[in-house]
Amino acid sequence: MDNSAKTQVLKMQHITKLFPGVRALDDVELELKKGEIHALIGENGAGKSTLMKILLGIYQPDYGEILYKGEPVKFHQPEDALRAGISMIHQEISMMPNLDVAGNIWIARERQFMKKGLLDHKAMHEETKKLLDKLEISLDPYAKAKNLSIAQLQMVELCRAISYHAQIIVMDEPTSALADAEIQILYRIVRRLVREGTTIVFISHKLEEIFEICDRITIMRDGKYIKTARTDEMDRQQLIALIAGRELKDLYPKEPVVIGETVFEVKDLKRDSVFEEISFDVRAGEVLGFCGLVGAGRTEIMRGIFGIDKLSKGTISMEGRPVEIRSPQDAIKNGLGFVTEDRLRLGCIGKLSLKHNMTLSNLPAYCRAGFINGRKESRASADMMGRMAIKAYSDKQLISQLSGGNQQKALIGRSLLTNPKVLIMDEPTRGIDVGSKSEIYKIINDLAKKGMAVMVVSSEIQELLGICDRILVISHGRITGEFDRENVTQTELMNAAFKQAEHT
Amino acid sequence: MKHENKMKFGDFILNNKALFILTFLIIILSCSSPVFLTQSNIFNVIRQVAIGGIVSLGFTVIMASGCMDLSVGNMLSMIGVIIALLAKIEGMPLIVACLIGIAVGIICGCINATVSTVFNLAPFIVTLAMSQVYNGAAHLISNGKPVSNLPESLVTVGQGYVGIIPIPVIILFAATFVLYLFLAHTRIGRHILAIGGNSAAARVSGVNVNRTKLIAYVIMGACVALAAIIMDGRAASAQVAAGAGMEMDAIAAVVIGGTPLHGGYGNMVGTLIGCLIVGVINNGLNLLHVSSYWQMVGKGVIILFAIILDSQSTKIMERHNKGKMGAKAA
Numbered sequence: 056m057d058n059s060a061k062t063q064v065l066k067m068q069h070i071t072k073l074f075p076g077v078r079a080l081d082d083v084e085l086e087l088k089k090g091e092i093h094a095l096i097g098e099n100g101a102g103k104s105t106l107m108k109i110l111l112g113i114y115q116p117d118y119g120e121i122l123y124k125g126e127p128v129k130f131h132q133p134e135d136a137l138r139a140g141i142s143m144i145h146q147e148i149s150m151m152p153n154l155d156v157a158g159n160i161w162i163a164r165e166r167q168f169m170k171k172g173l174l175d176h177k178a179m180h181e182e183t184k185k186l187l188d189k190l191e192i193s194l195d196p197y198a199k200a201k202n203l204s205i206a207q208l209q210m211v212e213l214c215r216a217i218s219y220h221a222q223i224i225v226m227d228e229p230t231s232a233l234a235d236a237e238i239q240i241l242y243r244i245v246r247r248l249v250r251e252g253t254t255i256v257f258i259s260h261k262l263e264e265i266f267e268i269c270d271r272i273t274i275m276r277d278g279k280y281i282k283t284a285r286t287d288e289m290d291r292q293q294l295i296a297l298i299a300g301r302e303l304k305d306l307y308p309k310e311p312v313v314i315g316e317t318v319f320e321v322k323d324l325k326r327d328s329v330f331e332e333i334s335f336d337v338r339a340g341e342v343l344g345f346c347g348l349v350g351a352g353r354t355e356i357m358r359g360i361f362g363i364d365k366l367s368k369g370t371i372s373m374e375g376r377p378v379e380i381r382s383p384q385d386a387i388k389n390g391l392g393f394v395t396e397d398r399l400r401l402g403c404i405g406k407l408s409l410k411h412n413m414t415l416s417n418l419p420a421y422c423r424a425g426f427i428n429g430r431k432e433s434r435a436s437a438d439m440m441g442r443m444a445i446k447a448y449s450d451k452q453l454i455s456q457l458s459g460g461n462q463q464k465a466l467i468g469r470s471l472l473t474n475p476k477v478l479i480m481d482e483p484t485r486g487i488d489v490g491s492k493s494e495i496y497k498i499i500n501d502l503a504k505k506g507m508a509v510m511v512v513s514s515e516i517q518e519l520l521g522i523c524d525r526i527l528v529i530s531h532g533r534i535t536g537e538f539d540r541e542n543v544t545q546t547e548l549m550n551a552a553f554k555q556a557e558h559t
Numbered sequence: 560m561k562h563e564n565k566m567k568f569g570d571f572i573l574n575n576k577a578l579f580i581l582t583f584l585i586i587i588l589s590c591s592s593p594v595f596l597t598q599s600n601i602f603n604v605i606r607q608v609a610i611g612g613i614v615s616l617g618f619t620v621i622m623a624s625g626c627m628d629l630s631v632g633n634m635l636s637m638i639g640v641i642i643a644l645l646a647k648i649e650g651m652p653l654i655v656a657c658l659i660g661i662a663v664g665i666i667c668g669c670i671n672a673t674v675s676t677v678f679n680l681a682p683f684i685v686t687l688a689m690s691q692v693y694n695g696a697a698h699l700i701s702n703g704k705p706v707s708n709l710p711e712s713l714v715t716v717g718q719g720y721v722g723i724i725p726i727p728v729i730i731l732f733a734a735t736f737v738l739y740l741f742l743a744h745t746r747i748g749r750h751i752l753a754i755g756g757n758s759a760a761a762r763v764s765g766v767n768v769n770r771t772k773l774i775a776y777v778i779m780g781a782c783v784a785l786a787a788i789i790m791d792g793r794a795a796s797a798q799v800a801a802g803a804g805m806e807m808d809a810i811a812a813v814v815i816g817g818t819p820l821h822g823g824y825g826n827m828v829g830t831l832i833g834c835l836i837v838g839v840i841n842n843g844l845n846l847l848h849v850s851s852y853w854q855m856v857g858k859g860v861i862i863l864f865a866i867i868l869d870s871q872s873t874k875i876m877e878r879h880n881k882g883k884m885g886a887k888a889a
Contacts, residue, residue: 363763387765401763404756406823415753416764418746425745469764 061088063125064254065110065141065223070119072105077487079105080116083280085273087223092245092255094265094286097275098298098514103258106275107225111143112136124222140222144212144229152201157183159200160215186214190244206237213244217253224248225256230264231350242268260348262291262553274298295549309522310500315339317375318508319391319477321360324369329355330532333369337477337508342499344523345512347552352532353512354396357479361393362386373476387416392475394466396482396512398459402466405455409447410436412454413465417472439468444494460491467498478502481512496522516545530554576868577816577832584836588843595846602725608838609727610786610793612831614805615812616738617782619830622813623742624775625755625822626675627682630690631783631809634667635802637697639787643706643797646713653712661784667693668780672773697799707796717792727789731831734785738778739827751775755822811858812837815865837861 065087072080080102087093095103108114110121112130121128123139130136150159157180161168168179183196192210200208209229216224226245230238245255245268257269265272266286274281274297281297317336324333330352337343345353358364360371362380370377378389386393395401404412414421414432421431436450443464447457454465463483470478480499484492499522502509513519519526520540528536528551536551588595614631621628638660645656671689675682719726742748750771753761762768783802791797814820815836816829840861844854 361763382767383763384765384767393763395760395763400757401760404753404760404823406756407752411749411752415749415761415766418749422746425747426740427744427746427749429744473765 061090063087064089064123066122067106067110068119068122070106070109070116070121072102072109072114073117079278080109081278083119083275083278085110085280086283087254087256088271089222089254090249090252091270092249092257092268094257094259094269094272095275096259096265096272096294096298097281098516101275102278103275104227105278107143107227107256107258110136110141110223110225137219140220141225142216142219142221142223143225144209144216144227146228146231148205148208148212150200150208150211153199155197155199156187156194156203156211156214157196159211160186160218164218183214186218189217190214190247192244204237206233206240209233209241210244213248217248221253223254223256225258227258228260229257230259230261238264260553262294265294266291292546295546295553298549310504312340312500312503312524314341314524315506318373320372322370322372324356324359324371325367326355326359326364327367330359330529332533335527335534335537337510339476339506339508340503341525342503342509342511342523344519344526345510345529346516346519346526346548347514347529349514351529351552353529354481355532356529357393357481357510357512360386361391361479363393387473387475390474390476392470392473392478394463394470394478394480394483396485398462398466403454403462405453407454408451409440409445409454409457409465410450413439413450413468413472416469420472435472439472442471443468443498458491460487460494463487463491463495464498467495471502475507477508477510479510479512482514483511484513484515484518516548519548520545528552575817576872577826577829577836580815580865581832581836581839584839584843588839588846592843592846595843598723600842600846602723602728604838604842605728605731605835606725606793607842608834609725609731610790611805611808611812611837612731612834613734613782613786613789615809615816615830615834616734616827617779618806618809618813619816619818619825619827620738620742620751620775620778622810622818622820623755623822623825624751624772625758626772626775628671628686628776628779629683629806630667630671630686630693631779632802632805633690633693633697634664634780634783635787635790635805636797636799637693637700638663638667638784639791639797639801640697640701640706640799642784642787643709643713643791644700646710646791647706647708653710653716656713657784657788660787661781664780664782664784664787665777666780667783668776668778669773671780672769672776676769676772694803701797701799703799705796705798709791709795709797713788714792714795717789717794719792727793730785730789734782735827735831738782741778742825742827747771747774752823752825755824757823808837808858811862811865814869815862817869819869833865 063086065085067083067085070080070083083102083106085106097103105114109116112133112135115131128139130139151162154162160183161179165174165179168175180196187194187196190210190213192214194207194210200211203211213224229241233241249255257265259265269286271283271285272289272294273283276298315338318339320336322334325331333356335343347353355364359366360380362382362385371380372378373389380386380389383393404415410433413436418427421428421435440450445461445464445468447461454462457465467480467483483495499509499511511519511523523540526538526540526543526548527534528548530552535554536548538547594600614635618628618631641663642656642660645651645659646653671682671686674680675685716726721729742751750761750766751774753764753766754768754771758768790801794801812833813830814833816831816833817826818824818829837858840857841854844857
């Protein structure tokens, strides 16, 4: 079917979304045609999920409008979008495990099956069977959700979307948890839906998949709309260049640093089913970057090193001596520091003050016989607050009241107070305003100058190229590349990040 | 500017609401009854609440750490019986009997903590079950009969004076002071607040979560033992069901005093005030000759009121703080 003959079913234009300190979406547009499979692609943080959340009524745009089937619409809440026929299948599928397929599909809409105040199970299951047959899915409507595989749960979700008479279905990384055979079944169902006029939006990182099944591709980068093109008019290299590429702007204050001896070394780290054969070393004054896609395993590797999760095997050495790290306490004692990517859940202790948060990892230094010396603690906290340029009117303020950037600096401060020799920073500038970002880059630079070995995990390739000396690329739990910043291009890094290692 | 000033005063009231409630009650009761504000009555009130108060202080530590202990009531009865029986032994110095009692309390705390952490069970359920164990133990040890004819020394602890101040009052205030210092000024106290605020983040920051929880439960056990000593003295006997239901009163006093149920913050002085509020209300209702059944209703109403006030004040604080942040961003 000629793509240009299809009618336009959705047009989002001039969509802008602002969060405190961040312009998540900047004048973005998206056009969907009826009956097409449309890929939405971009790096982490490009704005894809924010755009979809606006489409689904979860967020409201600050500027811009949505035209649905030619008419302007405003979705104030998810129910509005659902009722209009727009639904989404999330990466993490949530089902009621104890209900069966029919129960999950019709949840909160059982009223249409009520007869004299009682639920007519037979009618509900018959209706469900009709839906399943329509998509040629062989599932028993009475099967309990907790007994179904992820692939089957996805099909149930698809049925649910259809039962809402969805005209647009957004699928977020639908094949990330599926085996090849299941992927083919999913493709078949999707193609069937599309033949009947449904529009599918595919959010995916798998380039092969996009070329196989999608009609058109929209690329986003840094909250901006880049381009839309037909799949058959583009090749893989062009696509990667568009996803990643732009001039390396000079917002990274990387100064030359004298790099010293090897300070930290890991050999053959493995965590079953998560990562393996991870070996690398870091030297004093060196900034080592870890590049890769979400889910590649970088955070998991760092958590394993720091003792948060258990390693199946591998050795860790600090300044030449092997060390045993069984908990974060051990790691800190051995000179490691860790700044988490998950500020909210693993970083900030909301009810404690900025001061108490920062000094938490290093309390023994301010204590005598178990009692905290208030003045020593206050001095250390004030020093660090100044060093990190944390903006707050007092360090007695609750950390939950600070902005994201300042919270991040506080967490870095917490690690730095323990005087680590090796600092691991996981996504140190995620969700932070540009001003704080450059301050953090400066901090990293200063640490390197003072001889600290720094490891930075980041999903922003620009950032890694700007601040690191060397970059390791992780994909599917393995190291797929090692590059010096001098000789590498964004494209090479992206290629390594997308590379799927051969299954052993 | 004026709005800011109004909010500052509002903040102050919300942060110290227990004190305001207590002051308010004292004023009202002083006006309603001429007997209320006399030295003997005041000491009477404080002595009444001393036992529950010490349990509440320990409970403040437990709540601040984000844990729960529903076994304290029956633990109190059991330890009370043990100490009474030990104290009655010919030639047993009182101090030794008390120390053994405290050791038992510490062991109970260890059991509570260890079973929860090793088997990864909710403390709520574990301590509920242990509560029955302690209840059974109390009955077994005492054969279901109260232990009376306690030695003079033990009775003095509960009924004696140092000068004009009853001994239980001294112990209560001393315990408040010690535990306040512990929570606010020691490293372990800080760890307790950290795990109560966000135990995952605390762990990543290097806090030994399991060991800290253990310490919280051990402190609770020791407080329960201390309260048992005083109770034996006050009643001049150890009753098998003496502590039953005490955990409810303890939770009420802690919440009224401003310590939230979910952890991360502990107001020791607030708990003391919370106990006094409950004691003052009971005392006031007595002086006004209100039936004791109405007193039960009254206590429940006060707890509800305190919890509602607590949740509403959190909401108001959050809205106020959002406003502050919004103004800053502009």
